[in-house]
Amino acid sequence: MVSTYNLSELILIEATPEQVIITNRNSFVEWGAPHLTLEEYLSRERLLSSLPFTSKNFTVWILVPRSTPETTTNILSSCETFIRPALVQPSQKLYCYSIASVFTPPEHRKNGYASYMMEMLGKKLKENFQGVGFSFLYSDIGTEFYSRLGWKVFGHKEIQFNIENENENLNDITSDIANAIPLSWTDVEDLTKYDCSLIENEIVVSSAKYGAVVLPTFECFEWLFARTNGDDQIIGFVIWTYNFQEEILQILRFRSLNTNVTKSLIKRAKLYASHYNFKKITVWNPNLKLFTDTIIIEGGELVERTKSLPSLAWYNNDKGFNDDVEWILNENYAWC
Known part of the structure; x- marks a missing residue:
């Protein structure tokens, strides 16, 4: 009892x-x-x-x-x-x-x-x-x-790129992302430090009196990865992890300079998702100014999350x- x-x-x-x-x-x-x-x-x-x-x-x-x-x-x-x-x-x-x-x-x-x-x-x-x-x-x-x-x-939207019926030729994707290169573990550590330093200078509170930011440190990516088992200028990057249970490539952090960079990074993500026959790519609460054209061109959909x-x-x-x-x-x- x-x-x-x-x-x-x-x-x-x-x-x-x-x-x-x-x-x-x-x-x-x-x-x-x-x-x-x-x-x-x-x-x-x-x-x-x-x-x-x-x-x-x-x-x-x-x-x-x-x-x-x-x-x-x-x-x-x-x-x-x-x-x-x-x-x-x-x-x-x-x-x-x-x-x-x-x-x-x-x-x-x-x-x-x-x-x-x-x-x-x-x-x-x-x-x-x-x-x-x-x-x-x-x-x-x-x-x-x-x-x-x-x-x-707070806001809980995400863009879902469904690729279950993706007919796009992978060779075409590869040619479109020549400037998007894979990152080494050392690259991720250096890049997250760089990202945090940029965030400190970029944050602008819109209509609110206060702004809250959880910093995307290398240590948090290291933990997430363990849990789920050209030009020198960096104009954008994407860090993701694989959810094998739900067959989703989950984008953890997305930085982009413009919509062209966004398209290139999403194409790279599609390539890796296709390698595992995943059905979906997700991006939480994206900056829609950088995604508007990409959503349409890449077959994405903006939805409200329920979990x-x-x-x-x-x-x-x-x-x-x-x-x-x-x-x-x-x-x-x-x-x-």
Whole structure:
């Protein structure tokens, strides 16, 4: 028989290494099976926690009875946070918290545990940590749950390039992308540093009073890759990962100077997607000024996402969250 608790009997704490293993075992049914075995899933989580992105910046939080905080059998709900470098405009370098893997074991659901955990977590992140401008997460359960707890949903459009029935000759694609070259691992590290330096100078807050930017650092790409297993002037680049489960090439970060560069990079992505017989390429919240012609020419479609909805809680002023915040570069690289 499963015990239930009054919310006043519960506390939110940082998990011990032993409790972390239990949370991973619990969440295997949600994010591991059936594509991974339990041991493969646990091994992957150990690897991810050892990478630079997480080794010093990662915390697993658990909701447990106040009377038995050391428990490994009554972990009622859990989540993870990552500390990440960010910009808060105008002109502040701060940190933000990325929240992930919110999970309640099936036997403990419908008791309000996840809501209470997130309410307590929001207070901890806002009140107990200095130099944090905001936190954010991606919701797979719609817009209401996290919104009422303080995380406002932001734009969640994406361009989908469907290539399942692509009849374009691959040789023609190759001739069109002669100036688009593959990147080495060292190139990616150098390029992300270059990208971050450009972002600091480029960010312009449109009609909003504040701008929130999660910086696309090399460490975050390294973590994402581990999880998913001519001219010297750089006028554009694209970084992607492969989602083999859904047969999608997911573009994580997209920088382009103009629509011609955009077309060339999308053609390159198509070439690699075709190599794996993937059905789709996705680009989250793109700058439509750089994509308008490309969407038409390359057969893309602008759609509203129904999963991984970006949601942000603002901590950078005394008034709390307001509508004067713009999430800039709300792209796929920030997901975790």
